[in-house]
Amino acid sequence: MKQINRVDNGGRINRHKTLVFTFNNKTYQGFEGDTLASALLANGVDVVGRSFKYSRPRGIVTADAQEPNAIFQVGSSQATTIPNPRATQTELYKNLECHSTNGWPNVDFDLMGTVGKIGGAAMPPGFYYKTFMFPQSMWMSYEKIIRKGAGLGCSPQLPDPDSYDKLHHHCDVMIVGAGPAGLSAALSAARAGARVIIADEQNELGGSLLCTRQLLDGQAAQVWIDKTISELAQNKNVILLPRSTVFGYFDHNYIGINERRSDHLGEVDHNGTRQRLHKVRAKQVILATGAHERPLVYGNNDVPGCMLASAVSTYINRYGVVPGKTLALMTTNDYAYKAALDWHDAGRKVALIVDTRASSDGDMVKEAMQRGINIVFGHAIIDVKGSKRVKSVEVAKLNDSADKVLGSSVNYVCDTVASSGGWSPVIHLSSHTGSRPVWRDDIQGFVPGETVQAQHVCGGLQGVYNLSQTLKDGFSCGAVAAQEACKGHGNDHDDDLNVVPQIDELSESASMALFHIPHFKPTSRAPKQFVDYQNDVTAAGIEMANREGFESIEHVKRYTALGFGTDQGKLGNINGMAVTAKSLGKTIPETGTTIFRPMYTPVTFGALAGSDVKQLFDPARFTAMHSWHLAQGAEFEDVGQWKRPWYFPQPGETMQQSLQRECLATRNSVGILDASTLGKIDIQGKDAREFLNRIYTNPWSQLAPGRCRYGVMCKEDGMVFDDGVTSCIDDNRFLMTTTTGGAPGVLAWLELWHQTEWPELEVYFSTVTDHWATMTISGPNSRKVLEKITSADVSNEAFPYMGWIPAEVAGVKARIFRISFTGELSFEINVQANYGLHTWEAVIAAGEEFNITPYGTETMHILRAEKGFIIIGQDTDGSVTPQDLDMNWVVGKKKEFSYLGKRSWTRIDNQRSDRKQLVGLKPKDPNFVLPEGAQIVFEKGQAIPMTMVGHVTSSYFSACLGYSFALAVVKGGIDRKGQSVFLPLADGTTVEAEICSSVFYDPKGERQNV
């Protein structure tokens, strides 16, 4: 297979290493060192995709991040495929497989293409909005068709086999871009002793030096690059990051870099990190991102073969690829002549150079003349002929102000059109932090504006395009940044080291400010002149948007979709603004500015997720007894980050059967629960009691050492937000327990009030949640079990309900609490967690004769609900007061301090009699379990929307009671006990239930007190 456009020598490719790859299922060959784009061009592939709206055939336009057309689906399988990388930035690897992203059914014959051709005028900007928006109900189906027709790539359907990670860095000077400016800045900063990181998106450092014709100190630029990189690499304070795209510049000099570590090696098992996200906190940032060439906007400028002039040079010099046979160059400046010289020197024909200026006597212009190339001044290419490849161009004379063409056009045969409208500094990163770019007429481009970041810019980014000047600029920028970052603790260094090499600079004539090439016809009727290739935004479309009243550039962008593609307007935004300015008779800065946002180029989700995937997606927290639960075959439930046993199924049991067994065993004999996850806070200090009085709604002044009390906490708005039992250890020390999920929040809440409002209270809080392993034995036989493993007196007389004792359990120092969440006789045994499993196993062994039954959170929920005990977050939702919960008994009436939440209860809204209140519900059908969350209405048969008066918060079947029951919040429910309510369910049926007390089991509370 012949690479028809590959020249015999030159380029930075390894001709000894041929790489086979496929594009749209056709096999091609390229060389190591190629990008996918250069390899396709070498093979003479013209059409690489279809455009978004008109489905026109499109070819490769650029050689860099600006590429709008050559975006592919790359990867050979559903696990490895990546949507939309730019072929210009995708390094070729062996067996690479890729397809056009858009194009349906294929790039050469396209159904949508028909629409595009007929519909030139029929698909104006806003077409999708105008045509498909109504009726709105149809939009979803329209969108599917349009998406399929246009195509924006497919996400992988299988898990990514590669791994990704992130690395944090801190440095003195972060340099973005390793062209001449960046490299010289790195040299001077590193020589000053600064910690330097320099990143560049390309596989090789060097930037524009990689394909320059200029000599540095009489030698090829490569010599200077090699020397520079070797000096930097030997400095342990310098990190060099090639293949690393700085995708974002965030507040306080925080830089995000995506390093592609093995993408260029292909889909191989590389037991390493495929992509690494570097997060850099830099003291100083140097942006040396250079500039992107702007294309000119002319008729049919999207026909494959139309390219940027600099891209033509890059393909020739860097990859040894001449992307055509005959070139026509249109330029507004001297620099682009390089493309014609390179083309000519590669041995192919330059049909002509069309220079829009009246004249130029720059050095490169003279060189072109010496080579006998035909140069036409004061003219422009106004139209391109051809559909899948350029066939010829129409050239016409421009008037003085270049807004009209004169006479008639002349046709020139060629297959490639290179254009250059000048250069736009790559201001993207500086705008990420909110800095607004500033227009500079002298360079016809935006440069970074004022910023609050510690940011420096140098080289092409501030319009310095002369190489010696760029190097000088870089050296001084690096030195200044290093000095500011190190503030005296850097090296003493000799600025004399930072010598700019001797370079013969070429003289250049001034370039011309021209963006949009006029045509004989008005823009609206002229051949399509594309501004944004990816979104098919034309000059005519922008003018029409302007006519329809969209004058602000932000509105124009949203109406026409200018800059909304995956290239984010890199190639087209400035030209779009120029067209708008021209059509409104304003200057470019008057039409507004262009703000680029992260990401600079797209970053894969894999890189952003890093290693926070699968097991590491979210921490799982475990108790000391977890291995026992696992061995028993427990099913687990996530409670916050904790893995708690949900229930313990025995072989062959359904969940419901497990729950019935666990519930009955606990009510009739003894059950055991791992309660270690409850939050525990050690509160110490002489004002601990007073602090509790202010935080909890109930009083704590009288709680004696050895006693425990249930408490409720409210936020200042009067709504319940946590509850738990707090025990008095001694007069100056309390142990507070919180809900499992509420633990960190409650500790922060206590600290907040102590640190910010009541620092005079002498009290300290320490979390001891993880210190204690907690096991609750519950049921009539729990005392008998406990007695077997402790010598402490645990009789009801010596150790009454709501008390605690220190004791030794199974040979381990423990605290035992007589508190109950099931309503049964219960003991909560707490031991230091390292002894948790030992103690648990001892309790299980001791309980064997009583058939001690481990139960999980679901049985706990049923047993507590039978007793009407609330669960914060299930029966409450942040809009429920203690009064709403019918828990007036937990509200202190005589406390001196106006404790948190109290004042709010007298607010009018909290006094309403129709507030939703917690009640019990008994379904009429005793076997029907109401769905949790079901809405409640007072009368059945209402028209929709019904008047909803509450909802079910907890609902279970009770094996102990023999019927189903629920807790619910109902408007004015406390006074409606005995009344019926109705629950219209999702399946259309309505069930009836009776409001009752929320305490279903042992209403007098006798069982826990024995």
Place this chain on the structure above:
Amino acid sequence: MLHIHCPYCEEYREEEEFSVVGEAHIIRPLAPEELTDQEWASYLFFRKNPRGLHHEMWAHSHGCRKFFNMTRHTVTYQILETYKMGQQPSITTEDTK
């Protein structure tokens, strides 16, 4: 990602170590019962949302667990100062920056 100077650890730390609490210098009324509902509501619910300088409370949650205050510019995200609980900001107008 902000870079925040913790006045207790006395050095800069990454934002991920911190949590934001809300507007600073909101003082709990000493006698809530004596306030009208409206006065109480303004303490409870009403907060500033300025364009420009803002004093806000943060907590060094993953570090020293201390609460502190910050003067931050809500447009540029510049942090002009952080100061300990109980102290007053030294920067209250944009001119002083």
Place this chain on the structure above:
Amino acid sequence: MSNSARVESPLEHADFAGLAALKINGGVILREAKLLGHLNLRGNANDPDFLKGVKSALDLDLPLAPCSSAQNANTTIMWLSPDEWLVIVDGVTEAAIEGKLRQSLRGHFAVSDISGAQTMLEISGKDCLQLLQKSIGYDLHLDSFPINKVIGTALAKSSAHIRRTGEYNFQLIIRRSFADYIWLWLQQSSKEYGLSVTL
């Protein structure tokens, strides 16, 4: 405690003994300094009596500078906040030391035994800095993180107190319930360097 009581670190299930026996030569070396005594100490650093009391109980000056630590043969004290310190002592001595502290301190102070709540991991090896660079956002350069400095910081999606004990030596104090997550994290993050476990 009686001798029969079985004691297990939060990472018992990781079988470090078995992993150590593999004698892997990795760029990251991990050891669990397990079952040490951990005491959380609170008090007023401006109160000379408090400082004196701590000194007499621990035979060590309380480190007062932010993020500093102090160490003698039996005890390490790490600064956690202006009024909070972590005292690390030999395992099983924590109750006695807590008693000593309570005896010698007067006024407003607090001591909490949190020996069951956390464990210490020691990380070393030539690649341990890269491992930590993946895990925390703090600057590991010796200028900003000198030996004996202690920081409380976010570690992956959990948190830790980290003390530097050498150019390539760190102690990580992590919470019991997060220990398994952090163990998984360290394994994943050290994969490319090789992880050797020592006892």
